[in-house]
Amino acid sequence: MRALVVEDEPDLNRQLKAALAEAGFAVDVAFDGEEGYFLGDTEPYDIVVLDLGLPKMDGLRILEEWRRTSRTMPVIILTARDRWSDKVAGMDAGADDYLAKPFHMEELLARVRAQVRRAAGHASAEISCGSLTLDTRSARVTCGGEPVKLTSHEYRLLAYLMHHNDRVVSRTELVEHLYDQDFDRDSNTIEVFIGRLRKKVPADLIQTVRGLGYRMSDGGDPA
């Protein structure tokens, strides 16, 4: 999963990046409005944490521009403006959630996970595929009730596939959603990680759709 943090305060930006990275996200950061807008406009993020009071371009304007050009990724507004008029303006501009500063990082992470889940069409915090279960709250994967040990890259890959289970996910999409913009992208590494994952989880859950990509499915007919 890829997250974008647009926050001009360097310390808070760093904290958000660290917390999201620890929660299993590949995180890009922007320190001003223009940079944030550009990244959100060009990269496929699964979640954006957006401050409102930004230099160069206001957060609300960024959001409106994204929505105007049909950028539909979930956006959580994070701001010191905690009045309801600001919240309404934020939600009307197209935000999916709103969190006022100062905030608890745990609450932010909970909301981030909830938005990512909902965007992928899952109502519950636990996503299951066959005997495999992903608990998005704790970032843990169990297989038949037994915990599965995964590296952070493996977790990200599996989590993305499980969020989008029963759907063919191309290698390009995986690369775009698993690595931050500074990562040296090579789709071959995806195949390596898929291979590793198949050794840790029931191999038939991750199916290769030739020429298209991969699909996570509990064995039902893909049709």
Added chain:
Amino acid sequence: MTVNSLAFRLFVTAVVWTAIVLPLAGFTINSLYERETQQAFDDRLKTFLYVILTESTARGGSVPDQPTNVGEALFELSESGWYWQIRPADGRGGDMLVSGSLANGRIPSPADTEATPDAEGIRWRNETGPNEQPIRVAEMLYRLGPKQDGPTYSFIVAGPLDWLDERASGFRTHLTTALAIAGLVLLAMTYFQVRFGLLPLQQIEQGLQAIRSGKTERLEGEFPTEIRPLQHELNALMQSNQEIIERARTQVGNLAHALKTPLAVITNEANDADGTFARKVVDQSRIMRDQVALYLDRARIAARAGSIGRVTDIEPVVDALHRALERIYRDRGVEVIVSVAPDCRFQGEKHDLEEMLGNLMDNACKWARKNVYLNAKSVGPGTHGEPPQVVISIEDDGPGLSAEQRSKLGRRGVRLDETKPGSGLGLSIVSELAASYRGQFRLEASDRGGLKAILTLPRPAESAELS
């Protein structure tokens, strides 16, 4: 027209003034008329006296002749009140001549009394006539004949005083009627003058009512030159007031941003660290966060104090919050059912209404199982002086709270469930904001199972009450 009003003062002054001046004028006019009538009457008697004197002494003898052409038929009508009498006045004897009207009656001679002659030698006196009728007597003593020792005769002419009284009384009646009508017309004119003169003040009153009820933000209209400076000053004052409030609000917003972001950084940093120092920082940061929130709220309320004439339509505010909250709580599948009576308006700032309703609706959505109900209706003004108000109730079908728990809520920083996100400041903000508008906020158990929050807030009066 109320007693303590400019119109009443002006009107009463006019009434008092009229009540003094008109009778005084009446009295003066009446006195002048009486004097003039008396003078005219006397002049007439004098004329008759000269006519009789001339008629009876025309031949120049020592005995007066019977006057033949006095020119007034009433002298011949019996007891008409008009008489003449010629009689010797020096005791030497002689004939006495009288008018036909006097017949056998006699008129006492003023010369026999203390009456003194005027410049023309005429003595005047009021007497009682032959039939007990009051009469005015004019007498002239005249020596007849060419010689110095000719006989002296008393020439008397008398007229009825009733004639004089009747005219005076008739005049008084007409004068009183005329003055009474003039008084009434004067009062009516004064009334219209006062009303017309004070019309601009009434317009100001209506203008201020319109500002207070939020229909306009300025005192509009063309006023007379005396009032125009007041209009300009009032408008300038209101504009400056609004600017001060806006500036204060901006400052508060800036302060919020300036403080909250560093607080977020410190809290997050300390949360990640271990040890007593980190715990201390977390605890103190929480206190700082609450204090910042407390004083920002107070500053916002203070910035609003003194702003008048703000009126907010409730429905658009509810709709906007409804939209935002349904988006925020879409995962929970909570449905907000809104019922706002038409023309439901709040006399106060939109931001404050948003803050109160936002916190209450947010709270209800947080706890509701399926539904949140918002109901807003207008009440009052009552016959016993109850002000016009709007009552907004927000209830949920969630688990609800016991009476004891409800009494704890609303205190700053009190949270009954630490597992739900929030600062515990929401309900206390609602309570403080409602109180700042002299409104009320209370919590009850809802019939639907959950909590019912009831806000009673001021509503602008529909029509200005004018005195």
